[in-house]
Structures are given as C-alpha cells and as structure tokens.
Amino acid sequence: MAKSVNHHLKAGDGVPDHTKAAFAAVSAKLDGLEADGPGEADKAMLAHYQASAQAIAARITPAGPQPTYDQGGKVPLVKPYEAKATVTVTEYVPGPAPEAPEGLLAAKLRTATRIGAAVGPDGATSWDGKARSAANGKEYAIDLGDGYSAVYRPYAGADAKSADYSQRGSLELVAPQGAGHGPELVHRLGQLNLVNRPMTAAEGEWAYLRRNVEAQGLETKAGVKQALAEADGLEDATTELLVAERAHEAIGMSQPELVRFAKQLRLEAEAKALPAKVGLVRDAVAKACGFADGTALAASAGYDPTPRASGGWLVWGRFDVDADRAAARAPFGAKGLTHRVTGGNMVELFRNGGVLASTERRRVMGIPGGKGMSEAADMKSGGAKSVFLRVGGSPSQGPTLYWDDSSTLLRRSDWYAYGTDHFGSLDPTSGHSTSGQTRSVAKVAAFNGGSNEVMFKHGIDLLGDEAPSLIRCSSAAQRKEVLAVLAAKGVTHIGGKAVGEVVK
C-alpha cells in the first residue's frame, strides 16, 4: 500500500483508484478490529497500525496543501509492531566436537561468522572477542587452548551455500583479551602446521617479488616463469635433504609423532629454502626488467620490499612505479584518480575511521551494514574485497575524493583496472574471464571518460600515506561537518597539508 502511494506521489500522477480502494479495505478492516473490543496487547498493535494508516490517508486524501515528496511528503516506513513476550524457541546448535585423534586438534564445524566489531564515538574499532554476526557457508572453529582459538573458512564448495568469496580461505586467530599476546599468537600458528615466526626480511621480499611479478605482468617472461618453477622445486629438494640429515631422529616415534615430525621438516624446509628462492626469483625478475642481476635490482631506486601498514592491512609497493614516481605521474597530465561518495555520506566515511574500505573490510572494522547481509551477490557486484576509483579530472562537485598524483596509489602492487566497468566475478580463480584487465600504468593513464575503473584491494587509508589531495564536499555545511569530525579525531594535516587546504 505505502509502496503504491509513494510511487504515485513521486511520479506526481495521482494515487489511482485501485490503490485507494485497497487502502479503504485495509482501513475498514482495522476499524472493524477496533470495534471488536480487542485486549490491551491487540489494542496497542492496532493503534500502531492505525497511526501508519492515518499517515497514508493524509497523502491519499490530503486536507490542504501537502509537502512535496522530497520535503516530507513521502509516506514513512510502516514498521512492524513489536512487543515483548515470552515464547519457547528451539535452537539447534552444533554438537560437541568428536574426540580428536591423538596429535590432532578438534575442529568444530559451524555456520560461518564474522567478528562483531563496533566503531566507537572516536572512530576507533573495537571487538569484545565474543560478538559475532552470521555469514554464509560453514567454518571450522578450533580450540588451541589457553584462551587461543582459530577459525578457518574453507574454499571447498563453490555453490551459493559455500563461504562468501571474500571470506574463503581466511584464517582467523583469536588471542585472549588484553595486550601483549602478539608473539604468542604467531607462535600458535605452529599448532596449525603453519610457519609460526614473525615475517622475516626474506619472507617479506618473497611476498614483494611475487606481487611485483603479478603487477608488472612478468609471469609471462620465460626467465621468470622458469625461476618460479625452480623455486617450488627448491623446497622439495630441501625437504629431502633435511629428511636425509634427520631421519635417525624418527626411530621409535609413534605414528602421530611421525606425522608431526614430517610436518616440522616441511616447515623447516620452507624456511631454509626461502633465501635461495628469493635470490633465484630476484635474479630472474631483474633480468626481465633490464637489470644486470638481482643485486643491481635490489640496489636500484624504488626497490623496497618492506611492506607499509595501511588502514589495518599491509601494502607492498611496485618497484617500477616507485623507481620514478614523476614518470608514472606524467602520462596522466591533468587527470587524477577520483572516487565519488554517494549522497550526504562523506561525513560518515570520516566518522568511521577515515578509511575508504571495501565491503568486506567494513565488516571487520565494525562499520555498520545490515546484519545478515549476504554476499550471494558478491560475484555480481564485482567483488566485496576492493574499492573502486576512476581516472578523471579534478572534481568540481562533491562529495568526491581526488588524488591529483595518481602515483600515490598506483605505487601499490595490488591494483588492477578496466577501461570500462567490468561485470562479473573478479575472482581470478573463478574460471571467469578477466579479459581486458590491465595493471599497466600507461594504459590506465590513457583511460578516458567516466566509465573506467581502477580497483584497490581492501581499501585506502585517507588519513595516511595514501591520502587524497582533495576532499571535495557537497556543500559548505558538509565541509563544516567533515572538518568537525576530523578536529575531534585530532587530525590537523592530511597528506602533509593542513586539513583546511584539502577539505573543500
């Protein structure tokens, strides 16, 4: 009823007779129920719906001038009547985990969840360690003992009931409440047969090289391809070497002890092989990029394997962009990167931490979305893991974020782009075509028109190293609000410039 009335009020074509007749029938029914002399509880419910009916009636048969649709004339939401009562509810909960075989951890399979974090008044995210919201699919909850636990969402099962794409393969490790558990948390990874040391320089460089190979499209170069294949072989060879060296230690071990021992050897082999793997791939990458060897590449300007912390995650750089930021910037001319925020939402963006976060990240950060929100549409929407920017000129209208120096963001190794909007899954493992995708700075700089899109994984920290050069608000009032929110957070500068120079 309200839908039809609002539709016609908006269209300005008059509420049709059939809607009026339907409303009259509902109204008569409500009146009839009232006349029946309901009990107190029903009376309250009737009063609730009568109030809504009166709001609709006021629009259908207006007495005097009515406000326009966008100035208070829209029939407001007819909320369902809610009352407190005691009822019996049967809830099915997962049974206790079956006894785990010796040497293994018990894993409880349950409906998937997300942590239920919340954003405080100061924009900081916190989580009490317990609150969780429902998600699609299943997850394994593993008790690691001493207040530590792990949650893993498997990849398996690609149907609609499987875990949300943006959660697939994610491992969550939870420490007891309080500070100072970081080192122990990392150590606990060992219980899951994962490498349980803080990231070493070699591991950081390995991640950096792999990301640069992908970002710069080097995987098609024969030398790099061969080096990556050989790197895999190095791990196997190191495992064999370790087995030969330490086989005597296995004498007298029980079956579970043997399994644990073998896994330990594999982890050790991974760690031992890493420096050699890095050297091998660095050399190949160097040659593919015109350097004499890996040493020359490592000493070159822009080569920096140390990841940067940004908005709650790590970002690795692209050495081809970092080597010469001016050269990366030049082809853009007067263009930059833009992101248009809808409606009056700019204030919300800064109130919630000042991170332009992807849908998935927002959930972890406690930025309110609808509870129960499904990602069944994830494949359709093009991925909840990224934020979307466009190449364009400096915006004259807001609310818009603008980076006049595109290299501020394109120096990241995790972006990819399309010349026009791309539809469908962006998951490269989905088997779906990603034809037309580019990671070339020159190609992105040549984008014209508003329909291109450049995707950045997780999001962008607007108050950190990747700050925009311009935050264009939609009105003076919005600017005032944004400035007030930033002042309350103690933010005086954005990207090295005074807040007032950036927020316009």
Next chain:
Amino acid sequence: MTEWERTLARWLAGGEELESGAELEVRDLDGALAFLAPLARHYRVADGVLWVRPVVGGYEPLEGGLPYAFSLNEARARALPLDTVRLEGDEIVMATGADQVARIRPAGPETLQELQRWDTFVLTVLDAEEEAALDRVEGDSWWGRWS
C-alpha cells in the same frame, strides 16, 4: 532523445504499479554469462556513458523486522560506454571496453522478482533523501544506513 534511450526509459518506468522493468545481461566475448541483474528505475547519460544501477546485494536482515533489504554499497552505479549502442529487436546492445557485450531487455521472471523487492525497499524503507541520492545514479560507494 534517441530511440534506444526512449525504449530504456519506457522499460525502466515499469507500468502503473511497477509491474515490469528491465534487466542487464553481460556476456564475455566467448558467450559465457558474466552478469545478470535487474536494473533500478533510474539512469543517467553523461559524456558518452550510460549510468545504470544493477540491483544486487539483496539479503534478509537479521533484525529490524524487514523481510528483505539491500546493501546500497553493493548496488553501486555502473557505467556502460555508448560508442556502439544499438537497438536489436527487443534489446539494447552495447560492447564494453572490458571485452564484454551488454544487453538491456525487459526483465524476466527471475530478475523481476528481485526488482520488485528493490522497489519495495526503496519506496517504503528508505527516506526521501536516500532515494533522491540513488536517483542521481552517481557515486562509487555508499556510507551510512544500508551500506
């Protein structure tokens, strides 16, 4: 207004009680279906680009008593280049720069059902300001309620 745009406006308007609508189908060049969703009832043409809002991100909220809602951050405005736009029978067809072919046509039974849920959400749950913000068909992200 060109013929294809008149056709699009007519499909999107959806009749007296929004009983019809339009859907967007996108296929890769090899013919594989990449995307199918109904289109919200607004569009914008600017600088050689058609802006539409595919209706995605629907879900059943766990609280608030609403039967169905949408993530407005997921249902963001999307762009289709108009360089090759043409009417082909009962379809508006255009090639995208991302090696895909987009077709807009009257909504089928499956997409129409989701579109009607969207209409209910927009017309009865959102306030007029939120609705107007959607109607402008711009914005790469949505913050605040229903994000």
